[in-house]
Amino acid sequence: ITRASLARENARGHTPISTPTKQEDVIDVNPPRGTRDFPPDEMRLRNWLFHNFREVSRLFAFEEIDFPVLESEALFVRKAGEEITQQLYNFEDKGGRRVALRPELTPSLARLVLQKGKALSFPLKWFTIGQCWRYERMTRGRRREHYQWNMDIIGVPGIEAEAELLSALVTFFKNMGITSNDVGIKISNRKVLQAVLSRHNVPDDSFAAVCVIVDKIEKLPQDEIKKELSMLGVTIEAVNGILDALSIRSLDELEDLIGPESGAVADLKQLLNLANAYGYDDWVHFDASIVRGLAYYTGTVFEGFDKEGRLRAICGGGRYDRLLATFGGPETPACGFGFGDAVILELLKEKGIIPSLRLEADYIVIALEDHLRQPASTIAARLRSTGHVVDLVLENKRLKWAFRQAERLNAKRMILVGSSEWEKGTVRVKDLSSGDECDVTLDDLVTQQNYKVS
Numbered sequence: 001i002t003r004a005s006l007a008r009e010n011a012r013g014h015t016p017i018s019t020p021t022k023q024e025d026v027i028d029v030n031p032p033r034g035t036r037d038f039p040p041d042e043m044r045l046r047n048w049l050f051h052n053f054r055e056v057s058r059l060f061a062f063e064e065i066d067f068p069v070l071e072s073e074a075l076f077v078r079k080a081g082e083e084i085t086q087q088l089y090n091f092e093d094k095g096g097r098r099v100a101l102r103p104e105l106t107p108s109l110a111r112l113v114l115q116k117g118k119a120l121s122f123p124l125k126w127f128t129i130g131q132c133w134r135y136e137r138m139t140r141g142r143r144r145e146h147y148q149w150n151m152d153i154i155g156v157p158g159i160e161a162e163a164e165l166l167s168a169l170v171t172f173f174k175n176m177g178i179t180s181n182d183v184g185i186k187i188s189n190r191k192v193l194q195a196v197l198s199r200h201n202v203p204d205d206s207f208a209a210v211c212v213i214v215d216k217i218e219k220l221p222q223d224e225i226k227k228e229l230s231m232l233g234v235t236i237e238a239v240n241g242i243l244d245a246l247s248i249r250s251l252d253e254l255e256d257l258i259g260p261e262s263g264a265v266a267d268l269k270q271l272l273n274l275a276n277a278y279g280y281d282d283w284v285h286f287d288a289s290i291v292r293g294l295a296y297y298t299g300t301v302f303e304g305f306d307k308e309g310r311l312r313a314i315c316g317g318g319r320y321d322r323l324l325a326t327f328g329g330p331e332t333p334a335c336g337f338g339f340g341d342a343v344i345l346e347l348l349k350e351k352g353i354i355p356s357l358r359l360e361a362d363y364i365v366i367a368l369e370d371h372l373r374q375p376a377s378t379i380a381a382r383l384r385s386t387g388h389v390v391d392l393v394l395e396n397k398r399l400k401w402a403f404r405q406a407e408r409l410n411a412k413r414m415i416l417v418g419s420s421e422w423e424k425g426t427v428r429v430k431d432l433s434s435g436d437e438c439d440v441t442l443d444d445l446v447t448q449q450n451y452k453v454s
């Protein structure tokens, strides 16, 4: 690098600034209400989170699947009064079809299982990460979309499936640096509620709707709950029976209440034994108040929560043995969970365990003169072909700009292509942490041999 070339570089000055055009009306640059953009910093965080979701799914030998965000509306039409179906982001398309942006992933998974039918070898262990949508009045200012990680096991009737899914959840939390002091997983079984309702002669076909209401028990005042339940024909005795059942504290107490017929107590005991065998028993607890709000759960239900009690549920899931049958398929045992992208990030931020995700570049390559642009491109291509991350400066930039760019990219080295060096077949390599530099031939540079820049 000669003083002259540096002077020429400085003389080059800034890149030409285009004269401002007549300002058209600028479009609204914000995304639609309730939705998010993911500029680079947010996208790095999202990719880090999804990478961790994927890593656990891979560790458990689950296969990734995907399906359209747009589905037939019919997939989500349910009469149980769930918020998720009452806020369906649905519309009629130009072909007159009733369609919806999916509010959840499980119905699509069920549809795919039925579509593939006999061609599948059960049990299936499938996972997906997908964006889900809801349309609610913006008065509540809540988001209208979020991403959900789902893992599902289709075709295993035994509680071993639930134990495996809970192990995946705990593995994820541990990989994040979350401990069983931070997060717990409450487990119950909807057969508790079913037993109480049948004892009080509540008709079976209001079971799902009752579950949806009871799931709101900690969010709504009790008289509101009682009102909604009585509208379903649930007598006040039944309501009191439900409240008693939800406050049961132990499996033995549960056995006294509902007896062994339903198998719920045996399943929960077996689940806790398996939890112990997997080594995550300190993460899971029986909690009869857990119902979950989805209509199609029939048996085990579970929910991950933060022990400081400040956040909404982190994740949740359960057994849905009837869902495929309601879509016209064969009775197919199934269970799975959903894990949203919002609460977990709030928890990680609260715990201060969000990693600093940096841009990482190995090299920044800059041609110091216009006629050296081609060699600079050759150098970048050669380095990239050996897997190095290279930021090639594409315009006439001053060195000062290049050093700042190198900092932004956390580049390890800068390659300056100058005419005097290039005439000798070399380029200048500068180590950006030590400042040391040396001239290297292109071949040595690419093979990283025969030279050492600190």
Ligand SMILES: CC(=O)Nc1cnc2ccccc2c1
Pocket (backbone or CB within 6 Å): 084, 103, 104, 132, 133, 134, 143, 144, 145, 146, 340, 342, 343
């Ligand atoms: C905290 C958050 O964003 N929740 C959220 C956001 N969007 C959704 C969209 C569909 C279903 C559930 C949703 C839940």
